[in-house]
Amino acid sequence: MNEIGEFALMIALATSLYGCVSYVMAARGNRIDLYLSAEKIPFILWACVAISSAALWKALLTDDFSLQYVWAYSSRDLDTFYKISSFWGGQKGSLLFWTLLLTTYSLVVHIQNRKRNAMVVPYAMVVLMSITTFFLLLLNFSTNPFEIIPVAPEDGRGLNPLLQNYWMVIHPPTLYLGYVGFTVPFAFAMAALITRNLDDSWIRLTRKWTLISWFFLCMGNLFGAQWAYLELGWGGYWAWDPVENAAFMPLLVATAYLHSVMIQERKDMMKVWNMSLVLLTFVMTIFGTFITRSGLIQSVHTFDEATLGFYFLGFLGVIIVICTALILTRLPLLRSNNELDSFLSRESSFLFNNLVLLGIGFATFWGTIFPIISEAVRGVKITVGPPFYNQVNVPIGMVLLALIGIGPIIAWRRASWSNLKKNFVKPLTVGLATAAILYPFLPLTNRSEMYSYLTFVLCAFVMTTILIEFFKGTRARMDLHHESVTESLGSLVWRSKSRYGGYIVHIGVVLIFAGIAGSQSYSENVEKRFKIGDSVELKGFTLTYERLGFIEENASKTRAIAQIGVYKNGERVWTGQPEKEFYKGQNQPVSEVDVRSTWREDVYLILADFAEDESATIKVYVNPMVRWIWFGGWVIAFGTMVSVWPDRLELRRRLERMKVQEAVFSPAQE
């Protein structure tokens, strides 16, 4: 089976190379024979990669330690669940996983566009095939997952215990689904540039791809944060590590793109901008992969296995050169026919939202690569950490939050005074009222607390603008159709899904902002060496260390559990049981934190260590409002689902457009 897997990878490489050539020929000439053969390529390619993946999965599930990869990331006593997930636990497997997703997406693009968009799709397929070829070259010649150990070991090294967590099982694939997904809009944008077919058809064709990839990227980031929070046990969820930044930057650029395309669709403007953003999103996904695999950027756990990173750097260079050249040569065609009418208009609020999002992206980028730059320029390596990102990104983020409120209620083209008055008075009143109400309760002793206070005020303002939108729409329907509140609200959202889905996403974002503001400024912690019966007070809670117990779970795992009684106002509200797990063969124990989560705050317990006399070091955090962040994530998920849900009206519109397109671009007419 391993030989089959390896062989399938070789066939896949040959197929994708052939695919590049035949799609180009098919697209350029009248070679109907090549066009027909190109038709089958996505299927063959997908089948080869799928066979190869199946082979690796089988090796993992059957404990075939003759494979170096299986030996390195699995072991006999690993849960089946984690055996499946160790597929993407290491470098080689994760590249194969990436290729599997890429070929699957290519296949979907192919099936979606059968017999339509014949002008653009072959070129988009060329781009997809070229990228697939790059990954297959790596898999075949540099990081082959089917590398054999001559004498198969008895047992594997096992998966790192820190990765044995359900968030860790879903986090990487989610992120990859997003990362790889942006290849499709990229491919269509390139195809549009190559064919000089630069109206907004490529944007419409890839709208859902962009939204869904954005969604996965967003969820991937949140799942990662949740994993860090629950599994790493340091009381936080985001550390501005280069690796986190790598996933965060494409998300920012993609968010900017999602907004600015609306202006192109509506006003036929900002074509160069949109084109650049979609190309930049893809470049950022590759850059992120480069960062995480090169070891060039000082992160404590990057090592000197630089070669793969430099393949990505080369690939990145080629992409940037091609994109720049294409945009520059097509510049006259990308000139827009309109211009912005007024400073106070929705268009300009979109423009500013884009600048702000890119500002956060650039600050993050700059901080991430600053050690390299400073070493090259000044000869000294200078690093920046979380304080830098907090100092820079928090104020910019607050401007962004304000724009979330302003954007949707300011008028298109030119906002009149009456429009401003009508739409802004209520939200501003609510914002100011919130400011007044919160003022006596919130401490304002340092910058972070002031930022958080302002963020809460802005959240109230933005939330009001969004709720008013829902309220107004519902009210209008109730009057017009004499429906009940729920009926009106339902059909309001149902009839313009993308608009109201977007508003729901905004609600989720506001909740996340509020959660971050609450947990960043008002979090408190205490670490203390306890003897049995000792207590500590923190933010109104009294915590008593009651006992220490041990459980031998199975032959390979022993758990040490501390029991902590948590009291509030003299009443016992919770019994916390943070643990430390000892795995056989791993000299590093793994802590399992225990968290009591409410809307108000999380009580977060870490058993740091313990001694023979049952004394233990325990660290306690009280983190306010963390739950709002995770809940905000689910609201975003729901909103995105509403947005991408197939819309009958939209479908009809698109069918009509397709008829027109087909009449114009069918290959028979070429």
Place this chain on the structure above:
Amino acid sequence: MNPKKTKFIVGSMLIVGAVAYLISAGISTTSQYFFTVDELMAQTVSYEGAGLKIKGNVVNGSINRDPDDYLKVRFAIEEKESNLQVVYKGITPDMFQDGGEVVVEGTLDKEGVFHANVLMTSCPSKYEAEKEAGKTHPGSLPLDNKKGLESEGSGSKPKTSV
């Protein structure tokens, strides 16, 4: 150029300028010099009081915990040619042990003792999986806050009672 366009350019420049200002101010107030122990000792300029991030290996047998305050620890880190005394208060990470590679963040005092407020460890063999997975770098989180601490008499299996 028409005045409308000028207005947009001015507005955009304001945003770009504000971001640029925040970045440069952020870098000048929060950045840390990154040296290995040998590099630090080879510096001719004094870095006393400046924000520093130093990489080195823990000198064997140098880890010394304060008997009165369990959370206070003194140790030394070394490279090929020189070593550095470090004081740290807080929970120490799991892989903090003799010979292990660590990164400390903090400042140097007049006597050349390093006062660390962050202590991070590298653990090649164990974290390789995550490094390669690419998406998960727990080690780069500030380990002073991090979970995973050594058990007393590190290495010995815990007794099994309950």
